[in-house]
Amino acid sequence: KSNKRxxxxxxxxxxxxxxxxFFGLNSTFGQASKVDVIVDEISKINQVQYERIGYxxxxxxxxxxxxxxxxLATTEELVQLTDHNNATVACYASWALVDKxxxxxxxxxxxxxxxxxxxxxxxxxxITQDFISSELYHWYWNQMELSKRxxxxxxxxxDSIVLFSTKTNWLLLNRALGNRVYTEPIKSxxxxxxxxxxxxxxxxxxxxxxxxxxxxKIKTALLRHLNTTNFKNTGTTDxxxxxxxxxxxxxxxxxxxxxxxxxxxxxxxxxxxxxKYLLEDNYIYDIDRE
Numbered sequence: 110k111s112n113k114r115x116x117x118x119x120x121x122x123x124x125x126x127x128x129x130x131f132f133g134l135n136s137t138f139g140q141a142s143k144v145d146v147i148v149d150e151i152s153k154i155n156q157v158q159y160e161r162i163g164y165x166x167x168x169x170x171x172x173x174x175x176x177x178x179x180x181l182a183t184t185e186e187l188v189q190l191t192d193h194n195n196a197t198v199a200c201y202a203s204w205a206l207v208d209k210x211x212x213x214x215x216x217x218x219x220x221x222x223x224x225x226x227x228x229x230x231x232x233x234x235x236i237t238q239d240f241i242s243s244e245l246y247h248w249y250w251n252q253m254e255l256s257k258r259x260x261x262x263x264x265x266x267x268d269s270i271v272l273f274s275t276k277t278n279w280l281l282l283n284r285a286l287g288n289r290v291y292t293e294p295i296k297s298x299x300x301x302x303x304x305x306x307x308x309x310x311x312x313x314x315x316x317x318x319x320x321x322x323x324x325x326k327i328k329t330a331l332l333r334h335l336n337t338t339n340f341k342n343t344g345t346t347d348x349x350x351x352x353x354x355x356x357x358x359x360x361x362x363x364x365x366x367x368x369x370x371x372x373x374x375x376x377x378x379x380x381x382x383x384x385k386y387l388l389e390d391n392y393i394y395d396i397d398r399e
Contacts, residue, residue, distance in 0.1 A: 144186060147178045152195045157244060159232040169231065171197070179205035191217050196226040196241050203245040207252075215266045218245055222274050243281055246271075250284060259289040272298055279310070286314040303327075309334055309347070316354055331355050332366060340376045348377055349384065356391045364391070368399045 151174045158169035178201060182190070187209070190202035203217050211217075221242035230239050246267055250258070258264055268285035271277045272295055282302075291299060296319065303311035304326050312330045315323050331354055340348040352367050371377055377384040393399060 144178065144182050147174050147181065148190065148193070148195075148198055150174050151178070151198050151201060155195065155197050155229070157197050157200050157228045157230045157239075159230070162231050162233065164234060166233075171201075175201045175204060178202070179208060184209060184211060187211075188217070191220070196228045199226070200228050200241040200244050203241070204248045207245070207249045214245075214249070214263060215270060218242060218267055219270050221245055222270065222276055225276055240278055243278060246281055246284070264288060269295065272302070282308070283310050286310055290318050300326075304330060307334075309351070313350065313354060316357075328355075328358060328360075328363070332363065335366065335370050340374055345377060345380045345383075348374075349380070349387065353387060356387070364393075368393065368396060371396050 151171055154171045154174070156171060158171040160168055160172045162169045178187075178190075182202075182205065184206070187202045187205050188211075191199045191206070193199045193202065199221075203214075203221070206214060206217060221240070224241075226241050227238050228241055228244065230237055230244065249267070250264065253261060253264065265288075268288055271281045271285040272291075286299070299311050299314060300323065302308040303315055303323075307330070309330075312327060312334075316327045316331075320327060331351060335351050335355065338347070338351075352371070355363050355367055371384075388394070388396060
């Protein structure tokens with residue numbers, strides 16, 4: 110009985126198979142076509158827009174496109190799009206991978222750092238230029254509670270990439286140093302950044318967490334920075350944190366060096382009340398009479 114039915118079944122399958130194949134392929138290509146259209150729209154705007162932009166705080170067109178891309182594209186497609194020649198597309202694809210908890214996000218981040226690509230960003234009323242590595246990092250970083258950052262494994266992996274990279278920008282380095290206290294071998298890497306690369310964020314990190322181990326090197330690095338820096342070029346924040354950290358040594362020679370510098374480089378007067386409070390807290394009431 111079954112043998113008699115098989116030829117009919119085979120004939121029927123031969124007839125309907127082309128239709129199954131056609132509709133299956135049509136559905137696949139239709140999906141791909143929709144993703145391609147969205148990618149084209151993102152490329153045309155060519156700006157990484159956050160959800161709300163402008164004075165009215167309206168939802169941006171490219172953020173709408175980002176949400177469509179995230180909903181329609183597969184994980185594999187998104188990974189491929191991180192290599193797109195348009196940096197805005199690559200950036201939005203990486204955001205979508207963050208939201209989808211893609212397990213190899215560190216690989217995308219490493220690639221972005223090495224490529225050094227930048228995009229124009231628009232958030233609120235602010236338009237600026239930024240690295241897509243920074244945009245990826247902060248899309249993840251901003252979604253995490255402050256209390257969870259020190260122990261989050263993925264964030265630790267991203268921070269490790271930042272600290273060992275030769276192309277990392279100052280903001281990512283600042284974030285990485287602020288997220289947790291590090292042990293070896295990362296601690297030694299931070300010491301290299303501080304004392305060989307003369308990175309002041311790294312110096313201040315060591316002064317905060319490992320002062321006893323590096324006290325002489327920290328003191329030397331801070332004094333060198335104080336004496337060789339024109340703070341008009343680096344800003345009052347750099348000026349303030351340098352002398353604030355130096356005052357903590359309670360050293361009379363360092364105190365004299367601070368006074369000499371402040372008499373010569375008077376950029377601190379841009380924020381005079383703030384610096385005056387710091388000086389008075391260290392028993393200096395009139396810098397010009399010292």
